[in-house]
Amino acid sequence: MSERQKPSKPHLNLVVVGHVDHGKSTLTGHLLYRLGKVDQRTIEEYAKMSEKLGVGDTFKFAWVLDRLKEERERGITIDLAFQDFETKRYYWTLIDAPGHRDFVKNMITGASQADGAILVISARSGETESALSDEGQAREHAFLLKTLGVNQLVVAINKMDATTPPYDQKRYEEVKNEVSKLLKLVGYKVEKINFVPVSGWKGDNLVEPSPNMPWYKGKTLVEALDEFEEPPKPTDKPLRIPVQDVYSITGVGTVPVGRVETGTLKVGDTIVVMPSGAVGEVKSIETHHTPIQEALPGDNIGFNIRGVSKEDVKRGYVIGHLDNPPTVVKEFLARVIVVFHPTAMAAGYTPVLHAHTAQIPAQVVELVQKLDPRTGQVTEENPKSLKTGDAAVIKVRPLKPLSIEEYKSIPQLGRFALRDSGRTIAAGVVEKITEVQEVKIKK
Ligand SMILES: Nc1nc2c(ncn2[C@@H]2O[C@H](COP(=O)(O)OP(=O)(O)OP(=O)(O)O)[C@@H](O)[C@H]2O)c(=O)[nH]1
Numbered sequence: 001m002s003e004r005q006k007p008s009k010p011h012l013n014l015v016v017v018g019h020v021d022h023g024k025s026t027l028t029g030h031l032l033y034r035l036g037k038v039d040q041r042t043i044e045e046y047a048k049m050s051e052k053l054g055v056g057d058t059f060k061f062a063w064v065l066d067r068l069k070e071e072r073e074r075g076i077t078i079d080l081a082f083q084d085f086e087t088k089r090y091y092w093t094l095i096d097a098p099g100h101r102d103f104v105k106n107m108i109t110g111a112s113q114a115d116g117a118i119l120v121i122s123a124r125s126g127e128t129e130s131a132l133s134d135e136g137q138a139r140e141h142a143f144l145l146k147t148l149g150v151n152q153l154v155v156a157i158n159k160m161d162a163t164t165p166p167y168d169q170k171r172y173e174e175v176k177n178e179v180s181k182l183l184k185l186v187g188y189k190v191e192k193i194n195f196v197p198v199s200g201w202k203g204d205n206l207v208e209p210s211p212n213m214p215w216y217k218g219k220t221l222v223e224a225l226d227e228f229e230e231p232p233k234p235t236d237k238p239l240r241i242p243v244q245d246v247y248s249i250t251g252v253g254t255v256p257v258g259r260v261e262t263g264t265l266k267v268g269d270t271i272v273v274m275p276s277g278a279v280g281e282v283k284s285i286e287t288h289h290t291p292i293q294e295a296l297p298g299d300n301i302g303f304n305i306r307g308v309s310k311e312d313v314k315r316g317y318v319i320g321h322l323d324n325p326p327t328v329v330k331e332f333l334a335r336v337i338v339v340f341h342p343t344a345m346a347a348g349y350t351p352v353l354h355a356h357t358a359q360i361p362a363q364v365v366e367l368v369q370k371l372d373p374r375t376g377q378v379t380e381e382n383p384k385s386l387k388t389g390d391a392a393v394i395k396v397r398p399l400k401p402l403s404i405e406e407y408k409s410i411p412q413l414g415r416f417a418l419r420d421s422g423r424t425i426a427a428g429v430v431e432k433i434t435e436v437q438e439v440k441i442k443k
Pocket residue numbers: 019020021022023024025026027056058059062098099100158159160161162198199200201202
């Protein structure tokens with residue numbers, strides 16, 4: 001049976017976010033262990049390793065993620081780090097957890113997009129408070145998730161074993177209230193969010209209800225994940241396939257490879273490549289070495305197009321149907337958050353723009369408005385500069401033609417990051433295209 005024909009559970013992508021040291025790696029590693037993804041022997045090895053290094057028993061689970069990271073770093077072709085696991089209702093792919101420097105970039109330009117998130121927040125005295133402070137990462141991550149359209153969230157109130165007294169209901173309620181306030185501010189519907197008191201170290205309420213917290217009658221972490229909704233496949237949107245790679249195969253012709261983000265591609269379709277404007281006919285489609293007649297959103301495919309030369313298809317180009325071609329822009333307005341800037345960002349700044357598979361130098365030509373990062377309200381017109389943590393509307397001009405879409409019409413093609421010297425400076429979405437680039441169609 002081919003990959004596509006296997007009866008399978010729906011597939012969701014998950015990110016684990018939260019402040020540094022709140023226990024994301026420990027919790028995730030323990031979850032993978034409980035779900036049978038890591039065997040007992042490996043955990044014992046990690047426990048011994050932790051003991052030798054004198055870092056404490058809790059680290060045995062965090063190692064799982066460290067090893068994953070290491071394996072990922074060795075992989076060359078796969079940009080996005082992931083690990084799969086399974087619950088009653090879904091298959092999950094764990095998108096790289098933050099703490100990792102490239103988290104933001106991965107969330108925005110990654111091959112897969114998060115359908116939901118676990119926000120980990122420690123209930124240990126003092127830790128909760130720093131995560132929720134103005135500089136806290138819980139705040140930053142909550143805001144990023146909302147900006148990027150990740151609407152499904154579980155809050156894991158972690159380290160319940162380390163409250164005073166341990167497993168304290170009062171402390172749980174307190175933390176829950178504080179996190180609820182933050183999430184409301186950011187724009188989440190808090191009534192729809194599950195808050196689960198857990199210990200990532202001890203394993204309480206991860207998969208089974210914990211005897212240490214009989215006062216908690218809600219879902220376990222895994223049950224809460226299974227309450228997420230399956231996102232609808234964007235088949236009703238225009239076809240968009242960002243090109244990851246392109247091959248020229250003797251006797252076959254030009255074969256672009258990429259993931260269908262939106263719409264449907266069928267054998268026989270007439271397509272156009274943007275921004276080159278080359279037009280061709282789809283002769284065959286393959287996924288995992290199996291020929292298929294039709295490709296849907298989420299499918300990774302290679303396809304043969306007749307009438308298009310290899311020079312007209314490049315990584316970063318986007319393929320669509322001729323009757324609804326990918327938009328090519330000269331300039332656009334974007335809503336961004338400054339994730340990190342060593343000093344201050346001013347008009348004229350020229351970092352590298354990363355959107356889907358494209359990387360193009362782009363100039364920030366105007367700082368239009370500064371926004372309150374928590375409410376989105378305008379706080380200043382035409383600010384002189386932007387600092388780390390600021391939210392803003394800016395005008396961006398790619399230095400070469402770029403195929404990108406407004407976030408409200410095709411969100412999958414409307415996100416981007418600005419990077420400089422290997423760091424994510426800002427992340428955001430395309431609010432409005434202000435100048436399109438006319439492209440001559442080469443029939
Ligand atoms: N008591 C207690 N300690 C925990 C728990 N989970 C994690 N810790 C400890 O908290 C510290 C941070 O844990 P990590 O899992 O590395 O945290 P993280 O959020 O992944 O950290 P970064 O990747 O650096 O952001 C370590 O010292 C862990 O041993 C828990 O459930 N209970």
